[in-house]
Amino acid sequence: MSYRLDYAESVCSVAKRLKQEHEEIDRKLGRISKAARTKNGNPKVVVSLLNAVKIQILRHAVEEEARLARVIMESSEIRKKSDESVRILQEHRRIKEFLEDELPYLLDENSEKEARKKIVEFTELMIRHHMEEEKEVFPLALRATSNR
Ligand SMILES: [Fe+2]
Numbered sequence: 738m739s740y741r742l743d744y745a746e747s748v749c750s751v752a753k754r755l756k757q758e759h760e761e762i763d764r765k766l767g768r769i770s771k772a773a774r775t776k777n778g779n780p781k782v783v784v785s786l787l788n789a790v791k792i793q794i795l796r797h798a799v800e801e802e803a804r805l806a807r808v809i810m811e812s813s814e815i816r817k818k819s820d821e822s823v824r825i826l827q828e829h830r831r832i833k834e835f836l837e838d839e840l841p842y843l844l845d846e847n848s849e850k851e852a853r854k855k856i857v858e859f860t861e862l863m864i865r866h867h868m869e870e871e872k873e874v875f876p877l878a879l880r881a882t883s884n885r
């Protein structure tokens with residue numbers, strides 16, 4: 738997987754693109770959540786659907802940290818207002834942990850019902866995370882770069 742980032746791209750353009758990625762990821766997660774809640778659906782299929790979007794989610798988070806969190810922290814003025822943004826970005830730890838450490842063993846270590854529940858909870862966490870980023874983190878990063 739390549740995590741190479743284009744640092745020549747403006748933060749404004751990065752934020753716009755990341756917002757589009759939220760829409761795309763949320764659409765996929767909506768389908769996954771629906772499948773997880775379908776009682777007679779195959780849970781292995783649900784896990785493989787989530788596996789298919791895993792790399793996109795992780796790469797997206799890397800870009801948020803390398804581009805958005807970085808410009809927020811580089812401005813001493815903006816950094817003072819970053820508590821909420823930092824809290825939101827720290828959710829990446831939980832997201833990464835679920836996708837990399839829990840998902841591969843989800844069906845072995847949980848009952849089918851529990852596994853479905855965990856997947857639904859994860860999709861809800863992600864969708865809320867995206868909303869909070871758009872409300873808090875993206876505007877702060879744009880403010881940090883607005884007078885450059
Ligand atoms: Fe994020």
Ligand SMILES: [Fe+2]
Pocket residue numbers: 755759797801867870
């Ligand atoms: Fe995001």
